[in-house]
Amino acid sequence: MKLFCRAAAWLLAVSLVDAAAPQLSLPVGQIIDRVFCVGDDTQSYALFIPPGYTHDRPSPVIFAFDPGARGRTPVDRYQAAAARYGYIVAGSNNSRNGSPDTVHAVSAMSMDVLSRFNIDPRRVYLAGMSGGARVALATALTAPGIAGVIASSAGYPDSQPRRAVPFALFATAGTEDFNHIEMRLLDRALTTPHHLTVFTGGHTWLSSALALEAVQWMELQAMKSGIAPRDAQKIDEILTARTSAIPANSTDAASYLALQAIVADFDGLSDVSSFAVRADALGKTSAVHAALKRDRAEDDREADVSQNAYAAQNRLSGDDRFVALAELRETWKNLSKQANADNDSAERRIARRVLAGLAAGVLPQDPEYLAIVARYRWRPSARPPQ
Numbered sequence: 510m511k512l513f514c515r516a517a518a519w520l521l522a523v524s525l526v527d528a529a530a531p532q533l534s535l536p537v538g539q540i541i542d543r544v545f546c547v548g549d550d551t552q553s554y555a556l557f558i559p560p561g562y563t564h565d566r567p568s569p570v571i572f573a574f575d576p577g578a579r580g581r582t583p584v585d586r587y588q589a590a591a592a593r594y595g596y597i598v599a600g601s602n603n604s605r606n607g608s609p610d611t612v613h614a615v616s617a618m619s620m621d622v623l624s625r626f627n628i629d630p631r632r633v634y635l636a637g638m639s640g641g642a643r644v645a646l647a648t649a650l651t652a653p654g655i656a657g658v659i660a661s662s663a664g665y666p667d668s669q670p671r672r673a674v675p676f677a678l679f680a681t682a683g684t685e686d687f688n689h690i691e692m693r694l695l696d697r698a699l700t701t702p703h704h705l706t707v708f709t710g711g712h713t714w715l716s717s718a719l720a721l722e723a724v725q726w727m728e729l730q731a732m733k734s735g736i737a738p739r740d741a742q743k744i745d746e747i748l749t750a751r752t753s754a755i756p757a758n759s760t761d762a763a764s765y766l767a768l769q770a771i772v773a774d775f776d777g778l779s780d781v782s783s784f785a786v787r788a789d790a791l792g793k794t795s796a797v798h799a800a801l802k803r804d805r806a807e808d809d810r811e812a813d814v815s816q817n818a819y820a821a822q823n824r825l826s827g828d829d830r831f832v833a834l835a836e837l838r839e840t841w842k843n844l845s846k847q848a849n850a851d852n853d854s855a856e857r858r859i860a861r862r863v864l865a866g867l868a869a870g871v872l873p874q875d876p877e878y879l880a881i882v883a884r885y886r887w888r889p890s891a892r893p894p895q
Contacts, residue, residue: 535556535558535625536558537558537559537560537562538558538559538560538592539557540555540556540557540581540584540585540588541555541556541557542555542580542581543555543580543602544556544599544621546617546618546620546621547621547624549617551603552601552602552603552613552614552617552618552621553580553602553603554580554599554600554601554602554603554618554621554622555580555581555583555584555599555600555602556584556597556598556599556600556622557584557587557588557591557592557597557598557599558597558626559591559592559594559595559596559597560592561595562595562597562626564626564627565627566627567627567628567629567630567632568595568596568597568626568627568628568629568632569594569595569596569597569628569629569632569633569634569656569731570596570597570598570599570622570626570628570629570632570633570634571587571591571596571597571598571599571634571635571636571659572599572601572615572618572619572622572633572634572635572636572645573587573598573599573600573601573635573636573637573641573645574600574601574604574615574635574636574637574638574640574641574642574644574645575600575601575604575605575637575638575641575714576605576606576637576638576639576640576641577605577606578601578602578603578604578605578608579600579602580599580600580601580602581600582600582714583598583600583636583637583638583641583714584598584599584600585717586714586715586716586717586720587636587717587720587724588717589717589720589721590717590720590721590723590724590725591724593721593724594724594725594728596634596724597622597626597628599618599619599622601614601615601618603617603618604618604641604644605640606639606640606641607640611644615644615648629736630654631654631656631736632656632731632736632737633654633655633656634655634656634657634658634659634727635648635649635655635657635658635659636658636659636660636661636723637658637659637660637661637663638661638662638663638713638714638715639661639662639663639688639712640663641661641663642658642660642661642662642663642664643663643664643665643666644666645658645659645660646658646660646664646665646666647665647666649674649675649676650665650666650674653675655675655676656676656677656727656730656731656734656736657676657677657678657679657727657730657731658676658677658678658679659679659680659681659715659720659723659727660678660679660680660681660692661680661681661682661713661714661715662681662682662683662686662688662692662712662713662714663688663691663692664680664688664691664692664695665695668691670694670695670697670698670699671695671698671699672698672699672700672701673699673700673701674699674701674703675701677701677702677703677726677727677730677734678699678701678702678703678704679703679704679706679723679726679727680692680695680696680703680704680705680706681705681706681707681708681715681719681723682705682706682707682708683707683708683709683710683711683712683713684707684708684709684710684711684858685710685711685712685858685861685862685865686710686711686712686713686862686865687712687862687863687865687866687869688712688866689707689811689858689862690808690811690812690815690862692705692707693705693707693808694808694812697808702730702733702773704726704770704774706719706722711865712865725747725750726774728743728747729744729747729774729775729778730774732744732778733777733778739778744775744778744779745779748771748775748779751767751770751771751774752771752784754767755767755768760791760794760796760797761796761797761800762796762797762800762801762804764791765788765791765792765797765801768784768785768787768788768791769788769792771784772784772785772788803855807855807859810859811859811862811863814840814844814859814863815863815866815867817836817840818837818840818863818867819867819870821833821836821837821840822837822867822872822873822878825837825873825875825878826873826875834875834877834878834881837878837881838881841864841867841881841882841884841885842885843860844860844863844864844885844887845860845864845885845886845887847859847860848860848861848864848887849887860887861887864885864886864887865887867882868882868886868887
């Protein structure tokens with residue numbers, strides 16, 4: 510967290526930059542791969558300016574961070590949503606995992622965008638994936654006034670759940686994402702406005718379709734908090750899209766959770782009493798109750814497996830190294846077998862996530878343990894070694 514404390518300073522630029530400053534000539538309605546920061550050509554970002562942008566009207570902005578400094582990637586994902594709802598999107602070409610220059614990258618990009626465009630200071634959003642999500646959240650936790658964060662495949666910089674944050678939080682994770690359990694626990698703990706969507710996939714940026722849902726969710730939060738004017742047509746449009754995604758007569762846990770989310774998101778903006786009644790009825794069914802209990806049990810099982818593996822890794826340098834090594838060999842072997850099962854199941858998804866998480870972490874430099882990792886590391890196209 511100390512690394513990012515200085516990031517709070519960049520938000521002061523909102524009050525220091527002259528809102529009447531002229532926009533430097535840049536094309537609208539298309540992605541610009543590289544815009545160099547004025548006064549610091551070591552820093553650049555990918556940029557999208559929505560077709561309807563005018564310097565006479567303040568616009569919302571999304572500052573985005575990719576773990577590999579691929580600025581165009583997030584801008585591409587958010588382009589359609591930004592064009593539809595009038596957002597400027599900027600993706601840093603310098604912020605990357607492990608870089609000591611991340612604070613500089615955050616500050617340089619944001620200052621440059623704020624100097625070029627008329628940005629609504631109440632509607633500054635941050636987005637990121639993996640380590641980039643941690644950059645976005647670290648910045649939002651230290652810089653006052655951030656309206657919202659869209660975090661893909663990673664949570665807080667210290668990975669610790671919180672009960673409340675001063676901004677709206679939309680989170681995503683893949684079913685085979687090694688940070689899946691982190692995002693589930695984040696969602697479980699948070700009580701301030703938030704939303705988690707789990708999609709079929711791995712550790713990756715959200716899709717353009719999901720980016721649209723995220724921006725629409727932020728639009729609702731902005732109207733609810735009063736930082737954006739209420740727009741009945743926009744509310745109805747988003748509500749229709751959300752409700753049409755729920756089968757009319759569905760009685761499963763997914764429908765129950767979707768209905769609950771509609772009630773929470775549209776309360777105060779639209780009449781959601783019928784959705785509340787339907788959600789309440791579904792929540793009382795034994796099938797939904799059992800499914801939710803099963804989901805929580807799976808989360809707890811995944812957390813236990815991961816924690817036990819990490820605990821054994823930490824014992825490799827102790828007196829019971831050989832016992833720990835035997836435990837880890839058995840753990841990796843069993844998880845590898847489950848991860849390569851032919852049919853999808855909770856056990857297969859958990860195994861894939863745990864193995865990917867262990868492999869992506871800092872591994873003890875123990876030759877015998879590294880041999881186990883190399884032998885049983887999960888590879889999507891491989892069969893489990895015997």
